[in-house]
Amino acid sequence: MSTTVSPLAPTSYPEMPDISGVAFATASAGIKYQGRTDVLLATVAEGTAVAGVFTKSKCSSAPVDWCKARIGAGRARALLVNSGNANAFTGKKGMAAVELSADIVSGALGCSGDEIFLASTGVIGEPLPAEKFSDVVEELKAGQGSASWLDAAKAIMTTDTYPKVATAAVELDGVTVTINGIAKGAGMIAPDMATMLSFVFTDAPIAPDVLQALLSGEVDGSFNAITVDSDTSTSDTVLLFATGAASENGVEAVASLEDPRVGVLRAALSDVMVDLAHQIVRDGEGARKFVEVRVEGADNNASAKRIALSIANSPLVKTAIAGEDANWGRVVMAVGKAGEPADRDRLAIWFGDVRVAVVGERDPAYSEEAASAVMKQEDIVIRVELGLGSGQASVWTCDLTKEYVAINGDYRS
DSSP states (O other): OOSSOOTTSOSSOOOOOOOTTEEEEEEOOOSSOSSSOOEEEEEEEEEEEEEEEEOOOTTOOHHHHHHHHHGGGOEEEEEEEEEEEOOOSOHHHHHHHHHHHHHHHHHHHTSOGGGEEEEEEEESSSOOOTTHHHHHHHHHHHTTTOSOHHHHHHHTOSSOSSOEEEEEEEEETTEEEEEEEEEEOSSSOOOSSOOSEEEEEEOSOBOHHHHHHHHHHHHTTTGGGBOSSSOOOSSOEEEEEEOOGGGGGTOOOBOOTTSTTHHHHHHHHHHHHHHHHHHHHHTOTTOOOEEEEEEEEESSHHHHHHHHHHHHTOHHHHHHHHTTOOOHHHHHHHHHHTOSOOOGGGOEEEETTEEEEETTEEOTTOOHHHHHHHHTSSEEEEEEEOSSSSEEEEEEEEOOOHHHHHHHHTTTO
């Protein structure tokens, strides 16, 4: 957790409403950090549905493996998250640590260990001292409800410079239901099913299979559409919990994707997830620029996204942005190397509203002054028109600065 807040950080945080059936407590277990909270325990009401998406990394962490083995049951009672240690690439010790973690929490709460979901973030390859949870579990149990949403988001930070929270509300059956989320992430961020840790909660009554379909459907346009440094974490986890508490106010359960109320739920969930995803990019390690890469006119949407990611992940593009250099030739390079259909002589490129290239060459009306003015902005849009079809996609990234190297050069110290 940095003491210098990203210049792209939000200037204020939303008012986060309470969600019935969700309670937080945080504690300082001293897993890596001293003088700050590093453990979050969230308890959820009995009968809470849960859905999840996880990293596709072949070196996934022990907590990811634990959650993947239990997500199919669709029910949860608690979530335990620690920062400072990823419990990844820790062999049999890693699995023993997650088993002990679940036993400690389930013993304190009086529920099954299979209803405990776990997530860890931090250094890879260091055994997790799970016994430290025993020292704080009673404090966490007694303190349920004492921590705010911001407190919860702060406890899971590593190199993040600010906590990330988002909220949305919708009406179901004349009753207001809430969707709140928290997230952490600043480095080792690249799309591959999920790209950091994020935990989203709602009081809407939603069946587990519908909840899973909603979450899986909204990942591609949110967490899977961001990249800070092209590196996919071993620990990437997104969990969505639905307590169902709104049923007490007359909301009927959403038991099918054919339910006409699914549309408003999906839109609100998307708003929260996209908001959190953007906050992660704005907190990219060393970031000074927030960049949207928008590709249009591709063969299909999948092709457009691969080209957009080729641009967004290019170190040459990202360093040019950091230097406020309107070097559109690097965008041409990134389009060409993507391995997707593209025609040099149909290509057009814009920086903001300034068209810098068209029909395979520099725009005849190109103005270096106008293009450079765009690059001096904090929020930049790079738009590429391929002229081949109707495929389109947007991804979000940040610049690559000297600070990124400095942060990651001494990350373990």
